[in-house]
Amino acid sequence: MRSRGSWKIRILIGLAIVAFAYFNKCSNTETNPYTGREQHITMNPEQEIAIGLQSAPEMAQQHGGLYPDERLQTFVDAVGNKLVQNSIARETPYQYDFHLLADDRTINAFALPGGQCFITYALFKQLNEAQLAGVMGHEIGHVIGRHSAERIAESQFWQQTMMGATVGAGDLGSVVGAIGQNTLLKNGRGDELESDDLGVLLMIQSGYDPNEMVEVMQILKSAAGPNRVPEFQSTHPDPENRIEKIKESIRKYQGR
Numbered sequence: 489m490r491s492r493g494s495w496k497i498r499i500l501i502g503l504a505i506v507a508f509a510y511f512n513k514c515s516n517t518e519t520n521p522y523t524g525r526e527q528h529i530t531m532n533p534e535q536e537i538a539i540g541l542q543s544a545p546e547m548a549q550q551h552g553g554l555y556p557d558e559r560l561q562t563f564v565d566a567v568g569n570k571l572v573q574n575s576i577a578r579e580t581p582y583q584y585d586f587h588l589l590a591d592d593r594t595i596n597a598f599a600l601p602g603g604q605c606f607i608t609y610a611l612f613k614q615l616n617e618a619q620l621a622g623v624m625g626h627e628i629g630h631v632i633g634r635h636s637a638e639r640i641a642e643s644q645f646w647q648q649t650m651m652g653a654t655v656g657a658g659d660l661g662s663v664v665g666a667i668g669q670n671t672l673l674k675n676g677r678g679d680e681l682e683s684d685d686l687g688v689l690l691m692i693q694s695g696y697d698p699n700e701m702v703e704v705m706q707i708l709k710s711a712a713g714p715n716r717v718p719e720f721q722s723t724h725p726d727p728e729n730r731i732e733k734i735k736e737s738i739r740k741y742q743g744r
Contacts, residue, residue, distance in 0.1 A: 520633065531640070536582070540600035544600060547600065548589060552590035552591050554590060555609050564586045564624075567617060569584070571628060590609060598630075622691060628687070629683030638679075701738075
């Protein structure tokens with residue numbers, strides 16, 4: 489009887505944890521005004537900015553620090569700021585900064601929550617100005633889409649749900665955890681397509697040829713070579729899979 493009562497208590501506690509996680513998710517759901525997509529977010533823009541500013545020095549250090557040529561740093565700033573000042577990004581509450589990293593071997597670009605955007609010299613040196621605008625527009629798209637904040641909130645939700653399942657039903661927790669990982673991976677790929685779409689819009693609004701975004705995908709594909717996969721593709725889907733979506737976005741925003 490005692491073991492049966494203990495089992496029931498575990499079930500109740502587990503259900504309570506899962507219910508709390510679900511309630512927390514529902515109570516922190518909002519519609520992104522720039523994408524129109526409903527998102528589960530647990531932090532405000534000020535917190536996103538603070539996280540980005542705090543993490544930026546460490547992220548730069550992991551890539552050898554900033555590129556030492558101030559002239560090229562200024563150029564990256566100019567292209568990034570042109571995108572911000574002439575697009576919907578200007579309406580957002582974020583603090584945008586653009587960083588050219590010294591890493592000349594890793595082909596990568598990424599953004600932190602709140603507006604910190606980075607590109608490695610290895611990628612930068614292969615791009616013209618419009619292509620650089622495409623990459624920076626994509627990273628600004630991550631910020632506008634609040635993708636990092638959304639993934640953090642989703643991770644918290646799945647961790648709480650997994651804990652509840654583990655308390656209530658033991659091995660079920662690992663099943664829930666696997667489902668959560670697959671969901672995060674799928675949503676992460678969706679983030680990339682949404683950022684491509686926003687990048688195209690920002691390019692058009694700022695006077696850049698959005699077709700150069702397609703050229704960026706070709707450059708990334710060529711950089712991979714027959715066997716080697718660049719770092720950019722470890723966090724971003726295969727460029728070939730994104731080209732058609734980018735072309736669709738171009739047609740959409742140019743009214744064709």
